[in-house]
Amino acid sequence: MDGNKTIAIIGAGPVGLAAAAHVLERGMSPVVLEAGPEAGHAVRQWQQVQLFSPWEYNVDRAAARLLEPTGWNSPDPQSYPTGGELIDRYIEPLATRTPLRETIRTSSRVTAISRAGLDKARTKGRQRAPFEIRYQNGRGPEVLRADAVIDASGTWFSPNPAGSNGLPAIGEVGCADRVAYGMPDVRGVDRARYAGKTVAVLGAGHSAVGTLIDLVHLSDEVPGTQPVWLLRGSDPAKAFGGGRNDKLAARGELGTVFAALLAAGRIRMEAEFGVTQLSDADGRLRIAAGACCGARSVTADELIVATGFRPDLSFLSELRLRLDPAIDAPVALAPLIDPNEHSCGTVRPHGARELAHDEPGFYIAGMKSYGRAPTFLMVTGYEQVRSIAADIAGDKEAAARVELVLPETGVCTRGGLESSIASGCCGGPAKEEPSACCAADETARKAGASGCGCS
Template sequence: MEQSKSVAIIGAGPVGLAAAAHVIERGMTPAVLEAGPEIGHAMRQWSHVQLFSPWEYNVDKAAERLLAPTGWNSPDPKQYPTGGELLSQYLEPLAHRTVLKDHIHTSSRVTDISRVGFDKLKTKGRGDAPFELRYQNGQGPKSIRADAVIDTSGTWFSPNPGGANGLPALGERENATKIAYGMPDVLGKDRARYAGKAIAVLGAGHSAVGTLIELTNLKSQAASTEVIWILRGDNPAKAFGGGVNDKLVARGELGMALAGLVTSGQIRVEASFSVTRIDRDGERLKLATAGCCDRSIVADELIVATGFRSDLEFLRELRIQLDPAIECPIALAPLIDPNEHSCGTVRPHGAAELAQDEPGFYFAGMKSYGRAPTFLMLTGYEQVRSIAAKIAGDNEAAARVELVLPETGVCSRSATPGQVECCGGSATERADACCVDDAKAKGAGKAGCGCAA
């Protein structure tokens, strides 16, 4: 009998642990290397955030099969967990009460990956050599070997900077003590930092939207709190999402809630503002933009929610090809390129789209999306199911699609610069509707489909 293949998995978040579950089901041996002191280390940074997908979309099938013999009580599939609840009710039982517990190595940060006996230049016989992964665990450098590698290390600890050109704004690093990235817990452990102050939020994705809503809740408790939304673009409505047509109801409601807060004046909107410089104005921050001599924003704190990017440094000895703009696998780029569309729904994909020129190496999870937004956990589960099948030699299962994703309700494509198409085609019944779906929603007495400008 052929010796079982070994698969190194980088990251013990939901997709990394799902990958390990699928690897075990395929009769292979996983080694999960987690940089943090506990599994789900990145998720613990946003444990206060409620997911916009219910439990039915957050539990991997292979992981569920591993949990079943342990007496695990599956949560109500229609309920929406927070990051902390996903950890305590799903990931921690999976990591500690199943066979996965013997394959997870925490406090093990991967620093380098190569092929045994091969540098990046050497080709002949390369695909037959095992991978060597170097990692640090506080006891000096260590290494393991593996037949395949799945990188699910995510992007949480590599946030994009505030500068619109992809670089930190001038003065951003110098004023780091007054700048937070991602989604701080403004109603919980970070409340004292933000209550009663002027808070600027830069960004237009789900992290920015969620933070703006939480800050207005804080404003209701501390009336002197001022909420400022900084947009690089000129159209706030692009952040409102698919509204009632979004099959992930909580995601649709998030955008509609933001639209209501903007309309009611609870959030001050500063559109077409690209932060180029950050200076101190006494104890406050002065944010300036180029191209408009006198335009600036003064705030006590800045929250940068402009997305994330991948840490690729430890992969420099591998033969990796990425889309030059998005930094994702080349075959995946046309499906997720935000320059072409803003679809929250991306068709299921797997090993074929994620394969690299380095045989046996795959990106999966959020890291597979590079700099693109709107990743769904369920997409990552389908990715690793397909990848595990491919590594095991089951090409038919690797190519098969076993996932139906919920629709986003809006897929905006840039037809011409500055113009956005809506989700249901041109409106034919109402002059105040932007598309057919919008007209139907308004005809039924609703506010609209959520994608109107």
């Protein structure tokens, strides 16, 4: 291990801070570049949201070891924090009361990364050249050189647009004042914007479901509030999740509550609604789906686009990345999380091996490593950066070791076929085969078969 190594970490969210803790524990020097004014800037945008995972899955072990000498009180491992509680009881103490406070540079937005003196096309001497990270802060452009880079910048600030083809819907930019993305606080700080109005929510994931439930509660408080669910697919049941089979009880309960509200007629649903155009309709918003002229339309006062996120790869253009062409995840990780193939809510633990690129010493971790795929668990990111830090330090045995058991979702989907599972997705997590989603899949591949057939 080279204790003099400088490791640049992009993002001071939970995974970025965990990466810094593991790097520091390995005797190396982390430098954390955070675009926002404080650590946990993205989490601060969804403080009202309760996490599906209890505290036991939201505290990194190396980070906890840093916090212990400060007198930090570990939260009840079985209770479920909100985003705000995650900041107050974990992120803020970790960033301000431990040695990590000396490593974090806030208001420092990374704009480009390359190898010192080498462009993307040049190979000779590449592995020995340090990384050159350019970033902007209040004093102007800055340059940092590092031996390795861990990009844990997340995806929160690059949401997917409303258009069903991956592009902004026609007119989406011009209607920006009536469109929000992600999970606005409809019952809190954003209440005045949504109370008493018809609010369309586009999406079928947890963010959309949680927002629609909050809008129903808002309608109980403020008459005239009408939630409308715009569903791109045809089957609303896919949004209900694993129910009682989900080992994360809060996640299973969300789907159960949502199904009941939908059955009771509290939410208006428009299925097979692929948004193509947004336009003004006498001061309201016309949301059209279908052909160029809009074969169908819904009129609302506001639109919330909860269609997921995508990674910002713009500042990585001079690095040699190995990304899946469909979901922008590392190629060895992509088969485990590709929503076109399966959605076992528990992706087996993975680390440096699956997250490596053709640029030695560069890794994408955390939510960004999942590209456009959904359902990322924070603890998965902690296992990723533990392995990455070990790999950078030269401890290949620790890098390859699995030190995590994940909770199951209760629903496994492969090849479009969905089934409930009570104990372990298809026999539990895979151990060796990088592209296997589970143990049964791994066994089948070793026997020369193609897939386990989770159903």
